[in-house]
Amino acid sequence: MNILVTGSAGMIGSYVVKGLIEKGHTVIGIDRRENDNVNPNDNSLTQVVLDLASKEDVNKVFEENKIDRCIHLAALAHTAGMKNLTxxxxxKINVECAENVFGACAKHNVPVLFISTVDAIGMVRGLVTPDTELNPISNYGKSKALAEGRLKDICKVWNIYRFSPVYTPEVKRDIEKRYYLKYPNWAYRIGNGEKFEVLNVTGAVAAMVEWVDKDVDNTIHVIKDQELLDINNLIKAEKAEGRATHVLWFPRWMVQCGYYVIRLVFGKSNKTYLVFKALWPFRTI
Structure with a gap:
C-alpha cells in the first residue's frame, strides 16, 4: 500500500517509516525537515517537507499521490528545552494541523490512524477503558483530546491509538521522570516502588505497521508493553551502569499528603497531575 505518515522525521516517525518499508509498503513522509536516518536513494520513500498548518499544501500532497492509508503521528509533546509552550x-500544532490532515483524508476517502496519548485521559483513578470519560490536565493532553473529537467529527473511517509513554534505548526522557529527580545521579522511589505502563518504540511501530493490514473500525485502543515498568528493577539497572548514585526514598503517605496540599493550592494543574500519576499510575485495558 501507499501509506502517508506525518511526523515522519520524528523520534517515532523515523522508526515507523523504516518498519513500513520493510513490510513492502511505499511511504510518503511529511515533516518540516527531511529524515536523515533513511537511504535517500530508496524509492520506497517520498519525503515531503511542508508545514501541516498549510491546508492547501496538505491537500496538494493528497491530490498528487495515491494514498491508501494515513498515519497521523505529527504532534507537539513534552519538548525539552523549548520555551513559550503556551x-x-x-x-495550533496538535488540533489545527490535525484538522487539516483529517479534512484531506475525508475528502479523498483515506482511512486514518490518529496517534493520541494516555495523557488525554488525565486524572482518573482505577481501571481505564477506551470509553472512560476524558479529563485531561496538561496542554498536551487537552490538545490531543480535542483532536480526537475533531477526528470523529470530520472523518468517517478512523482508529485512535492512545500511546503509553514511549521510549527508545537512546531516548528515555518520558520514563526517566518517573524515577529521576535529576538525571543521571539523583533517582527517587516512592513507597515500595511503583510499576508503570510504558511503550517501547518497537511495540509502537509494530502496532502501526499491523494497523495497515487491519479493518478500520472506528475504535480506540491503548497501546502499551505487556510488562509493566518496575521502578525497583530499573534503578538497580541504572546503578549497575554507574548512574543513580543517590536514591531518595519517600514514604507513600508523605507524598500523598504533599499531593493533597498541592491540590488545595493549585487545583487540577500540571503540577498536581505529575504527582497524581506517580501515586496512581494508569491501569488500562
Whole structure:
C-alpha cells in the first residue's frame, strides 16, 4: 500500500517509516525537515517537507499521490528545552494541523490512524477503558483530546491509538521522570516502588505497521508493553551502569499528603497531575 505518515522525521516517525518499508509498503513522509536516518536513494520513500498548518499544501500532497492509508503521528509533546509552550502553540500544532490532515483524508476517502496519548485521559483513578470519560490536565493532553473529537467529527473511517509513554534505548526522557529527580545521579522511589505502563518504540511501530493490514473500525485502543515498568528493577539497572548514585526514598503517605496540599493550592494543574500519576499510575485495558 501507499501509506502517508506525518511526523515522519520524528523520534517515532523515523522508526515507523523504516518498519513500513520493510513490510513492502511505499511511504510518503511529511515533516518540516527531511529524515536523515533513511537511504535517500530508496524509492520506497517520498519525503515531503511542508508545514501541516498549510491546508492547501496538505491537500496538494493528497491530490498528487495515491494514498491508501494515513498515519497521523505529527504532534507537539513534552519538548525539552523549548520555551513559550503556551496553550495556543499546542492548539495550533496538535488540533489545527490535525484538522487539516483529517479534512484531506475525508475528502479523498483515506482511512486514518490518529496517534493520541494516555495523557488525554488525565486524572482518573482505577481501571481505564477506551470509553472512560476524558479529563485531561496538561496542554498536551487537552490538545490531543480535542483532536480526537475533531477526528470523529470530520472523518468517517478512523482508529485512535492512545500511546503509553514511549521510549527508545537512546531516548528515555518520558520514563526517566518517573524515577529521576535529576538525571543521571539523583533517582527517587516512592513507597515500595511503583510499576508503570510504558511503550517501547518497537511495540509502537509494530502496532502501526499491523494497523495497515487491519479493518478500520472506528475504535480506540491503548497501546502499551505487556510488562509493566518496575521502578525497583530499573534503578538497580541504572546503578549497575554507574548512574543513580543517590536514591531518595519517600514514604507513600508523605507524598500523598504533599499531593493533597498541592491540590488545595493549585487545583487540577500540571503540577498536581505529575504527582497524581506517580501515586496512581494508569491501569488500562
Amino acid at each position: 496553550w495556543e502553540v499546542y492548539y
